[in-house]
Amino acid sequence: MTAGARAPAAPVTLYQLSDDPYPALARLRASAPVCWFEEIGMWMVTRREDVVAVLRDPERFTTEHPRSPIGDIFGRQMLSLDGDPQKRVKAACILPFSKREVAERWRSVVEAKVDRLLLALEWRGAADLRRTVSGPLSVASVGAVLGIPEEFHPTVLEWYERFSRALANFTADPEARIQGQVAASEFRLAMRPLLERAARDPSGGLFATLVHAADRLSDEEILSNALIILFGGIETTDATIANTVWALLTHPDALAWARSTEGGWAAVVEESLRWEPAVQSCTRYAKAGVTLAGVEIAAGDPLQCMIGAANRDPAHFDDPDRFDVRRVNAGDHLSFGIGRHLCLGAHLAREEAIATLPKLFERLDGLRLDPERPTRPAGYEFRKPPELPVRWKPRR
């Protein structure tokens, strides 16, 4: 960082941003919208217009960088590439994630999984909803689209843990990095037989689509992109469902409105994505020296585009800290990113949340947060309640 001497330093700590980021982000947005965050060695960008400008400008701000931890762990895949190579691999993967395919092919799979999870739960009267509903649903949904059999799901979660630690490795712990790389190698090894099977059976999931595509990706490309899809689709969706349930249980008026209004659940999901985004930042690297909001950024410097700050920018959203399910422009949130790297799984993630919420509140009668195990969303990079303990009237 060569421009640091001229740059305002962020008067915030990682702890504040993990615990309750929004007051600190509001201060930064108002006083130093582009500032250097020494604790993690990155620029923070907090105004919505600047975040959009960076994410929509791959000529000046790229994801392709030797320091990118995502590239380091998952190899060359769509999120670590830019330009034509990124377009090529994303285009190859996009079909099963389209709005139409999600509605026609995956909706019934997702709904059936929600039904099975609730059937196993409704008699109990108390549970952690992350471990029993949102977590297993997100693994099953991504697994179905990729064509990974259910028997692999516990191992997928184990790999996932190691990826998360390696990617949130702000202290550059070498052990966490190595564990992430080992987990990625195990994934590649375990998935090879599935690729071979997909070559014989074109009717399977995304593996089969990719193996039989006209512009066939290499096995290495398929596995690297499967890794980012798997990583992108699990904790994010699990967290979004958990954050939304938490928001509804702490805002009973919003819950009553969702239950009585046509299209209410979809509106709730959009507002929850805006208000408490599961992914709090998108990282980019300056390709050359550049000035952003009057601040000089040096070539190669990393920038964190703070989605949670952009989503609560008062220049775009009225009374932004309020969870307002009737908000007309809630869908302008940046929680799935924007520009070339716009989330591949956004339709699938919405489908999972919208399939879960009405069934959950209908079948778990009197659903409420467990007063003996209070919880709330937390985390810097990924935000969610660490667990979501709830109670309800057990079904007899």
Ligand code: HEM
């Ligand atoms: C509510 C849940 C989700 C959230 C909040 C979320 C968030 C995001 C964000 C913010 C990005 C942009 C990253 C950037 O520009 O740096 C992204 C990209 C991506 N997401 Fe998601 N995601 C979710 C669900 C999913 C699901 C279900 C999948 C797949 C099954 C998925 C796969 C991906 C992939 C592959 C990319 C990279 C796209 C590219 O580089 O072109 N995500 N996601």
